[in-house]
Amino acid sequence: MKKVTIKDVAREAGVSVTLVSFVMNAKMGKDGRLDCPVKPETAARVLKVARKLGYRRNAAAASLRSGRSNTIAVIPTDISNKFFAGISRYIEDKAFSYGYTVLFGSSEESAERLDAVMDTVLAYNIDGVIVAPVQGGMPAISKAINSNIPVVLLDRDMEGLEDVGKVLLDDVEAGKMATNHLLGKGYKKIEMISYTLGISTIKEREEGYKVAMKEAGFEENINIQYTTYGDAKADVAHFVKDAIARGVEALFLPTYSVCAQTLAVMKENGIKTPKDLALVGFDESDVYSLYENSVAHIVQPLRELGEKSVQVLRNMIEKEPGETTIILKPSLMDGGSADK
């Protein structure tokens, strides 16, 4: 079986290529099954021939001619991260329902990689991009905007970009929620271990923590320890031991990875939660329920984040009016690690 083109179908069906093109692109209205200016019988015949010959549209040709590809790109920072892996599914489903194909490319939390992926993606005549910005990723994202490709920022905000859509979590609220949960249980010496990643998300979670502590009258207890993405292991071990020594009662860990690191350190050193140290983590993972004492954590509305980002992008692509910035609310999943 070799490449079957629209011409082959046209010849075999005894019609022009135009007709075949019409038929192949016809979405069927909810009534019977047509919507194009082609006689039903002709359409049926074309369809039959196409199927018989195993015709498959050449996306490259279609995209070249029409300038559209019905394809959107999604660039998460780490595809193996449960947060993005979960969101990906919702994005795919929603995109599919709009007739878009989705291409994934991970930036691995690197601006250079983001730039490379963006180049590839732009070369493919993509209709729009959903991207989670990384530190220093501004130029790469600007490229898309300058090429007139609609961009939606997902999960992380980035200032100074014009005409971009945004679908974010209310991270300040998330920080407050986690902190208030611990405060509500009666903990007072609550601290954070955070990343120097320089992304909006984490900064706002820190902000929420601070606000909640202030409001509760424990401003003097506010303390955030910073580590670096990638080699956090040693730092975290040090922080945790130090915290215990200083009588810290609880920690808010604003990402899954820093939480996993912390749990590892605690396990190695026989530090029990919540007895020795109460915890609230972030995002979902099997680890939270399987850990000795299940871990309380902030949950993001993955489905909504995924679906909304596609919706916003679609509106931008089709130039339809609609919300362009959407902020969603987190929720808290309780667990033994926050008990008192």
Next chain:
Amino acid sequence: MKKVTIKDVAREAGVSVTLVSFVMNAKMGKDGRLDCPVKPETAARVLKVARKLGYRRNAAAASLRSGRSNTIAVIPTDISNKFFAGISRYIEDKAFSYGYTVLFGSSEESAERLDAVMDTVLAYNIDGVIVAPVQGGMPAISKAINSNIPVVLLDRDMEGLEDVGKVLLDDVEAGKMATNHLLGKGYKKIEMISYTLGISTIKEREEGYKVAMKEAGFEENINIQYTTYGDAKADVAHFVKDAIARGVEALFLPTYSVCAQTLAVMKENGIKTPKDLALVGFDESDVYSLYENSVAHIVQPLRELGEKSVQVLRNMIEKEPGETTIILKPSLMDGGSADK
């Protein structure tokens, strides 16, 4: 900034489009930096103009004309699975080093979805496909083969497919290894909880388990409980309690998901490992090290699996000779769950 084409560059640089095409496609040899029949000064000028104008090759046009896209597709069964997420990175890196772009599309363990992804992928003039077969996925995979697109089966074998490359784990060996590890510790009543997924991988792990048990003289202890992918939770709870009641000493869990389910059941019911039940799991996860008593597990050589699959695919695409079936060896990561 609007679309800049090769023509714009040609005009601006005062050369023909042919020259621009040459220059844009020139890979630089390790010496200075050319490899094409273009005078260096001309090449430099073209390059400068291209950069100034912000030229970006239109992949659709290139692919349409040349019939190649320098793009390969990877279709795992579940992108959020640590196994595939890990492999993806190695695939991307290796593919990149060969000058390929990678497109991902998950089949979600569904033949229908695999078919849809395959259609999309074939429409894109893809040069080759790396796919993890799902049950009933034969027709979808045949499509690619019939379209003369090279196919490499990753992780799972599927019989009756001609001219496909294969990069697999020695799953019989993995089953033996896990079982022998437990036998070596002195366990005798060793059983398995497995899936009725109907994929080669799991069947062979079962085979390895049986062989090892037989060789050790415990043939009469061989017992495999089967559950179904998706709704294993209740089954597993039942199996585990039943196993305990029957005096089973150890379980070999041949996938991450069945292992995670088992751990959840054990935690809920206060069943301790290895005291009440010894375990050997499969694949990697943070869970294994963070679980109360760390979990011994079989590890697959992700890097090799990923790199080899790209290599095999490349050889097939370029019609270069080389191994077309590669079987890699697993290893075992010990953990407290297998102690005695």
Next chain:
DNA sequence: TTGAAAGCGGTACCAC
């Protein structure tokens, strides 16, 4: 309803 023909932006082949 239908069809002819003009490109979309590159690449490949050939001539100079």
Next chain:
DNA sequence: GTGGTACCGCTTTCAA
């Protein structure tokens, strides 16, 4: 070394 030009397969006027 360099340039001219016929396509790749499809969509999209425009006319019939």
